[in-house]
Amino acid sequence: MVIPVSLDYLSGKTDTELDSATLGRIREISVMPEDDKKQVFLVLDALIRDYKARKTYAQ
Template sequence: MANPRHRVGTKGPAIGRYERGVAKPTIEVAGKLAKILGISLDYLVGNSDQELDDNTLKRILEVQRLPEDIKEKVYYFIDISIKDYKTRQAYS
């Protein structure tokens, strides 16, 4: 994997300053960092404690584009799967 500093386009020890909280990246740099790390910008800046991996996020975005009747079927299947998992965990 390429050095994040090169992938983001920063110069010098900027990444270290970001990590130490001495400096704050621009929104463009923060967006690039989030993409490189495979996390949301909200998670990166602490606005969310929910981290969605790229595969989950892609699936959620695909579901959002579906017609309402299909979305309801997807939600139903998800709900049933979650209930089944929780039931199995309770009896394990």
């Protein structure tokens, strides 16, 4: 199995490695019309914000 990684990951500029499922989702989002992308990002931003808040309050 080949796992695609970015040049930044290979060169050590980042430690983020995306699995194929995540990368596939990003590709799907990248071809959406701008209005649809904005909606997806709004939902993602809200989910990430809520995750960070739960994580903070759990400590």
